[in-house]
Amino acid sequence: MNKELTYSTPEEEGVSSEYIINFLNEMEKREAEIHGIMILRNNKVIFEAYNEPYRKEIPHIVHSFTKCFTNTAAGIAYTKGLIKLEDKVLDYFPEYREAANEYLQKLTIRNLLTMRSGQERSIGGNEWRPLKTSWLDAYFKVPFVKEPGSEFMYSSGNSYITSAIVQRITGKTCHQLIEEELAPYIGLEKFSWGESPEGICSGGNGVSITVEGMARLGLLYLNQGKWGEKQLLSADWVNLALGKKDPQPRKAGEKDYNFHWTHTGDIWCSDGMFGQTCAIIPEQNMVIAITTADSNYLETELIQKEILDPMKEERNFAEKMWNVLKNKGLRMSLENKNRSVSNKMVSGNRKIEMEPFENEDRIEKTGLEFLEDKVIFWMKDNRGTHFVEAGLDCWIHGKTSMTGGYLHHQYEMDEMKIAACAYWKSENVLMMEWRYPEMAFFDHVSFEWKEDRVYMKRWVNMNSQALERPVVTAKICES
Known part of the structure; x- marks a missing residue:
């Protein structure tokens, strides 16, 4: 052989x-x-x-x-x-x-x-x-x-x-x-x-x-x-x-x-x-x-x-x-899985910076940048500043250092491959799906706008421990 x-x-x-x-x-x-x-x-x-x-x-x-x-x-x-x-x-x-x-x-x-x-x-x-x-x-x-x-x-x-x-x-x-x-x-x-x-x-x-x-x-x-x-x-x-x-x-x-x-x-x-x-x-x-x-x-x-x-x-x-x-x-593909409805929160290119209130995940600052065909999410915590680039209604392949060991059976890497997409679930709720092609885990992240607050929720498909993190409430401080 x-x-x-x-x-x-x-x-x-x-x-x-x-x-x-x-x-x-x-x-x-x-x-x-x-x-x-x-x-x-x-x-x-x-x-x-x-x-x-x-x-x-x-x-x-x-x-x-x-x-x-x-x-x-x-x-x-x-x-x-x-x-x-x-x-x-x-x-x-x-x-x-x-x-x-x-x-x-x-x-x-x-x-x-x-x-x-x-x-x-x-x-x-x-x-x-x-x-x-x-x-x-x-x-x-x-x-x-x-x-x-x-x-x-x-x-x-x-x-x-x-x-x-x-x-x-x-x-x-x-x-x-x-x-x-x-x-x-x-x-x-x-x-x-x-x-x-x-x-x-x-x-x-x-x-x-x-x-x-x-x-x-x-x-x-x-x-x-x-x-x-x-x-x-x-x-x-x-x-x-x-x-x-x-x-x-x-x-x-x-x-x-x-x-x-x-x-x-x-x-x-x-x-x-x-x-x-x-x-x-x-x-x-x-x-x-x-x-x-x-x-x-x-x-x-x-x-x-x-x-x-x-x-x-x-x-x-x-x-x-x-x-x-x-x-x-x-034909095995996750493409076309998610599709946006219209939204009233963001039109055109826009940057939003948010300051979270005290939270268990020690997130200090976070933000979203909306471009024509993608959304960039960033988050600063005790490990550093992390970015995820998500295609709007499509997948973008890249790399990230995003914190997540608590949802991923305690696997925490300085850099890992990611494929991410974003879509509007409703007029005031943005969803992201983060796929890690090197792992069994994938995360869902939602951002819900209510007046000058954004509520961020993150959960995983499977884990040996908790499947979701406590909701993080953030104040929009720059838009």
């Missing part, structure tokens, strides 16, 4: 385009918004589409799919004979041995990978991202209260410790290890990965990568760790990761979870928050990679129902359905 992906059609690879159309329609019907999708069968791409303003070349934050990269880095170390699954974690962190109780002393790498550490509580990425002190200290401060291996409890903290072990044993971050040992052989493009204040890859989250990058990693696991003739991960590791070898004993109701691959029906899925999904289906020799904004996590359920279950039935394929699917993919 070459580094360059080969393209085919669904019908040529024994899949009806109708099944994929049904999957896309059902996702849309249930308001699970696809940002990008790539489907492969027999190592060939049979369908690929992106929902404008999300694009093929723009990396997407994949949240906990990052764990698959962390565990793959551990797999490289395992394949090289540098680590064993039964290695004690404290052998790599002797500085924490003195205060360790009997449970922590027994903790192994296998317990980390399978999310069975025995800690008192789970640790999420949104808890640690704002943390400027040692993440290692933060992890080992959480009490160990159960026998390691006895009970499943999902925690990004375990993945961070896995990342730290890989770095201590190889002298390289997980990111460096994958870029050197894996990426050149499987054609993985450059990708970014956040680090802790200690300079260790975050482990549980923080990777931004394209849909194709997700699919390539899925292909590696589908093909038992081989790319072409080169064995990059041992088949033994892949079978352990998928739970085909030494699966973890499960209590009633527990997930079939192994090394961040969850087995459900015909699918082994490695996923991330809000529906970032890489599904491998060995029985059908398929990989399906998807980035989405989906708080209901419908991907695996609908892949099984709309694509895989029908594939088990013998049917005659209608070639014309490929053209229908192809056209549907090309």
Whole structure:
């Protein structure tokens, strides 16, 4: 298999385009918004589409799919004979041995990978991202209260410790290890990965990568760790990761979870928050990679129902359905979604400056500049001054530093891509939609005029915390 992906059609690879159309329609019907999708069968791409303003070349934050990269880095170390699954974690962190109780002393790498550490509580990425002190200290401060291996409890903290072990044993971050040992052989493009204040890859989250990058990693696991003739991960590791070898004993109701691959029906899925999904289906020799904004996590359920279950039935394929699917993919766009009504607040070019009253978000000043075909919004807060340029009834692509971690699972970036549009919802209410093509999140912002006051409201499509901010009231001080 070459580094360059080969393209085919669904019908040529024994899949009806109708099944994929049904999957896309059902996702849309249930308001699970696809940002990008790539489907492969027999190592060939049979369908690929992106929902404008999300694009093929723009990396997407994949949240906990990052764990698959962390565990793959551990797999490289395992394949090289540098680590064993039964290695004690404290052998790599002797500085924490003195205060360790009997449970922590027994903790192994296998317990980390399978999310069975025995800690008192789970640790999420949104808890640690704002943390400027040692993440290692933060992890080992959480009490160990159960026998390691006895009970499943999902925690990004375990993945961070896995990342730290890989770095201590190889002298390289997980990111460096994958870029050197894996990426050149499987054609993985450059990708970014956040680090802790200690300079260790975050482990549980923080990777931004394209849909194709997700699919390539899925292909590696589908093909038992081989790319072409080169064995990059041992088949033994892949079978352990998928739970085909030494699966973890499960209590009633527990997930079939192994090394961040969850087995459900015909699918082994490695996923991330809000529906970032890489599904491998060995029985059908398929990989399906998807980035989405989906708080209901419908991907695996609908892949099984709309694509895989029908594939088990013998049917005659209608070639014309490929053209229908192809056209549907090309039409995926958020353009023309919003359209203005007439307004009485602004005519022609105009600048409005506003001074907010005391507010929780520490916004000091804000303003709007209306031009013929766009609206520029700016806001000054404790992080600096931020701008968003929004097309009037159309999308404008750009970059922004706009504050928003409180609405975006604590992801706060100095600069990020944005696509924004503005439209008049009513004669005195201006709406903006801010899309971040690198993330599952998108914001709605409304400005409502009442005499000499403007009321600004901001809310997000999904979040692990609050979905909206308190309304900010501002006085128009210059117009």
